[in-house]
Amino acid sequence: MRGFELPRLVRLAAPPGAIAAGPRDGRLQVVDALHKAPYRRLATGEYLWRPPYPRGEPRRRPVRPNAQGHFDHLRPGTPAFSAAATFAAAACVLDIWEHYLGRRLRLRLNPRQRRFELIPRVPRLGDNAYSGVGYVEFGFADADPRQPYCENLDVVAHEVGHHILRAVIGRTPAGEAAFEHQAHVEAAADLVSLVAVLHFDRVVAHLLEQTRGKLHSRNVASRIGEFRSEWSGRLEARTAFHDKRLADVARARRKGDFHTYGRPFLGAAYEVLVEIYESHLVRRELISSRLARRSSRATARSRRALRREFGGRYRLNPDGFADALRHATADFARLLALAWQRTRPGPATFARVAGNLVAADRRLAGGRYGRVIRRAFAQRGIAARSRRP
Ligand SMILES: [Zn+2]
Structure with missing residues (x-):
């Protein structure tokens, strides 16, 4: 996959000598x-x-x-x-x-x-x-x-x-909720990966160059996980999440294919990341709030003028865009981390995790992204289950 071809140097938070021959460490x-x-x-x-x-x-x-x-x-x-x-x-x-x-x-x-x-x-x-x-x-x-x-x-x-x-x-629950729990885990493992790869400056730079800063589009990050489908055999089974709603993957549920069934959840979560990123761009005055409002998944392909306008803003300050994406990734990861902690013990149904994201946002950001989260999931047919504190 483009963006991953070059070896990267990885620095670990371990003092020299802490990693023994193997390599191996304490765990x-x-x-x-x-x-x-x-x-x-x-x-x-x-x-x-x-x-x-x-x-x-x-x-x-x-x-x-x-x-x-x-x-x-x-x-x-x-x-x-x-x-x-x-x-x-x-x-x-x-x-x-x-x-x-x-x-x-x-x-x-x-x-x-x-x-x-x-x-x-x-x-x-x-x-x-x-x-x-x-x-x-x-x-x-x-x-x-x-x-x-x-x-x-x-x-x-x-x-x-x-x-x-x-x-x-925690463990996959027995019974009826098991399927959706596993589908969530597949999507969530892709989100673990997405956040991790966005910690590499070269991936961020490549992604922004490829999209001219407009992440509501098909790109290397939105394609995370497309190359994977362990249980169905070959890794490169491409199950894009771009336009998938729950209703579109009903067949996957009947077939017991939890990789595909998790795609709407993954798509909604990706959109939350992009919305957080655009709100960082607006706060840094790198784009106008009008441009952020007009940019959405629905307009991703159609509006050439919109893409050009985004590209123009990006050219002015690519480093600013990269910084906004790094901060957005950190916000997004904190939301996920808290939401998942609140989901213990499972079952991790889509509605419950989405609701926990809303609750996590209330705790971490005073509810700044609540509407964005609800809307992103609702568009995929997932109603965030709310539990008022
Ligand atoms: Zn997996």
């Missing part, structure tokens, strides 16, 4: 297993075996840090680079979200397992990435050995997102 560990069979059956998700990966099983040697305790000396295209990249991406996503959640998360493990396993290269997974209790493991795009999914921040962030959400919201 995460890369296990560069060789000839490994997937832990779960691809078609059904049934566990065939579980972590911890046994000591005697074949694996590559742990990757060592350099004398300064860093891993940035590794050459792209080598298994050692894959191992370090997987660790960096997973640890970085955890760092980012623990910052917004305001606490350190405990990742669920199996009995006798000391650390959460990151398994970078599992050719037998084919064109897939997969996770389960105590691990994430990665195949290859198009099953091509030169395209390891473990080096794609979006894919790693989505899989780690599952574990973050499990730690925050």
Whole structure:
């Protein structure tokens, strides 16, 4: 996917020496297993075996840090680079979200397992990435050995997102609510990823260049998650969320396809992010409030003049737009973090999480975005369930 092709340097909030050979730290560990069979059956998700990966099983040697305790000396295209990249991406996503959640998360493990396993290269997974209790493991795009999914921040962030959400919201409930809960988790894992990738300056710059600052459009961020659909097999199943309402995905519900069923929720949440971003632009006087009002999803494709006007404003101050997007991302992440914490214990139905976003906004921003949130979800057929404080 464009915008993700170049290796990025990842800085972690760990003192030099805190990350040991592996890489591994107190809670995460890369296990560069060789000839490994997937832990779960691809078609059904049934566990065939579980972590911890046994000591005697074949694996590559742990990757060592350099004398300064860093891993940035590794050459792209080598298994050692894959191992370090997987660790960096997973640890970085955890760092980012623990910052917004305001606490350190405990990742669920199996009995006798000391650390959460990151398994970078599992050719037998084919064109897939997969996770389960105590691990994430990665195949290859198009099953091509030169395209390891473990080096794609979006894919790693989505899989780690599952574990973050499990730690925050709790387990999938039994019974009728299970389906919608799982559909929400799929959408939410994409939001975990979206927020994480927007912490990379180059992604922000590329996104704004591509859209001339107007994010109500098809772009690299709005396409997060399109390349993923684990249970239905191939990752690149493209289920765009752009115009999806709940009524449009009723068939997915009947088929039990919770990836597709989560798209309207994801679309509404993305729109909330864009509205927050535009309100930052207005407050910084980078665009007029009139232009922000005229810009919406409905007018995204049609109005060429609108796009030109946005582009003109963007050209005047690209750095200002980038700064607005960074602040909007932080506001959006704080809203999500608090809403998800309020959703524990599940079920995380769409209406309930949307209602918790409204409540979180009342707490964090005095209700500034309440109308925006209600409207974005209502347009997708999701009525935010309100619970007055
Ligand atoms: Zn998923």
